[in-house]
Amino acid sequence: MKDAFSLADLDAVSRLAGHLTAPDADAARAAAARQGQLTKPPGSLGRLEDLAIFMAGWQGREIPRIDRAQALVFAGNHGVCAQGINAFPPEVTAQMVANFRHGGAAINQLCGWAGAELAVVPLDLDRPTADFTQGPAMRPDETLAAMNAGAAASDPGADVLVLGEMGIGNTTIAAALAAACLGGEVAEWVGPGAGADDATMARKARVVAAALERNPDRAPMAILSALGGREQAAICGAVLAARAARVPVILDGFICTAAVLPLFAADPGFLDHCLVAHRSAEPGHGRMIAALGKAPLLDLGMRLGEGSGAALALGVLRAALACHGGMATFAEAGVAGG
Ligand SMILES: Cc1cc2ncn([C@H]3O[C@H](COP(=O)(O)O)[C@@H](O)[C@H]3O)c2cc1C
Numbered sequence: 001m002k003d004a005f006s007l008a009d010l011d012a013v014s015r016l017a018g019h020l021t022a023p024d025a026d027a028a029r030a031a032a033a034r035q036g037q038l039t040k041p042p043g044s045l046g047r048l049e050d051l052a053i054f055m056a057g058w059q060g061r062e063i064p065r066i067d068r069a070q071a072l073v074f075a076g077n078h079g080v081c082a083q084g085i086n087a088f089p090p091e092v093t094a095q096m097v098a099n100f101r102h103g104g105a106a107i108n109q110l111c112g113w114a115g116a117e118l119a120v121v122p123l124d125l126d127r128p129t130a131d132f133t134q135g136p137a138m139r140p141d142e143t144l145a146a147m148n149a150g151a152a153a154s155d156p157g158a159d160v161l162v163l164g165e166m167g168i169g170n171t172t173i174a175a176a177l178a179a180a181c182l183g184g185e186v187a188e189w190v191g192p193g194a195g196a197d198d199a200t201m202a203r204k205a206r207v208v209a210a211a212l213e214r215n216p217d218r219a220p221m222a223i224l225s226a227l228g229g230r231e232q233a234a235i236c237g238a239v240l241a242a243r244a245a246r247v248p249v250i251l252d253g254f255i256c257t258a259a260v261l262p263l264f265a266a267d268p269g270f271l272d273h274c275l276v277a278h279r280s281a282e283p284g285h286g287r288m289i290a291a292l293g294k295a296p297l298l299d300l301g302m303r304l305g306e307g308s309g310a311a312l313a314l315g316v317l318r319a320a321l322a323c324h325g326g327m328a329t330f331a332e333a334g335v336a337g338g
């Protein structure tokens, strides 16, 4: 059994930076060499080849596999909903958690299809975070508790971790995190989310600008506390715990990517074991992924959240590993030219 990962305090994140586990270079090299011997023109499987090599490095074996895919959906509620920044009422967060538990949501179908074991982790839904236009959304102890809840939920024995979220209002949270971590015009990070009209989007931009002004500390964990929410902190905790256990991670869309920006700000290497599943239709997502230096696996015009894009990308990852592990080499198949 690997030791459970937890953070003693928020400063532990900066102490971890610079001391991160690296992928296994030998396993990655062996996987790359194997790709060159499989019965196909070199490079012809494109990014599927890169995915197999990426998985080999993190799993530390030439032929990586996915016996156990864990999917975690973290749910939280946000005080900033009082500012009228969302198309749906905050009660929908808890109602969707019930829907996840009954198997009725998109993420249930996609996890069933992709072979991921789904767990839903509601985080104090009856206690929304504070409205960040009035002060920090969370106290440091609340942030730490949510990060450790995320870490505790993530299974160090999983072969891959699929991450998602549910939290009405959290595209506003995501826009604030992006503006604080990456800069740029606030309006560039604001989009329709779950269906905001133009007037609501304009209000969202004003609310995010007010939150940035009210919470000026730009230290990464201060940003997470002041401008994030519990599901964002839990995602950060799960990403850190997965890293400690060398479990590769598939991040979902706009909200999930925004959630880990404070980790990126602390040390870009924190996200080396993370893939970005897809480019969300939320307008700021492409720019956000580009800032991380990552290329999304899919671009299907999706803007749901819940981990839906990440579960779909798991299917692509499984396909990559099926080819990598199952194909014959030129020598094995007696095909000339290898
Ligand atoms: C029924 C329903 C199911 C969802 N599943 C994910 N989201 C997505 O929409 C929310 C963010 O959008 P906004 O910031 O505009 O509230 C998050 O819960 C996200 O996961 C949903 C939203 C709704 C309404």
Ligand SMILES: O=C(O)c1cccnc1
Residues within 6 Å of the ligand: 171, 192, 193, 194, 252, 253, 254, 255, 256, 280, 281, 282, 302, 303, 304, 305, 306
């Ligand atoms: O990409 C996402 O995560 C997203 C976009 C809009 C609404 N909910 C989620």
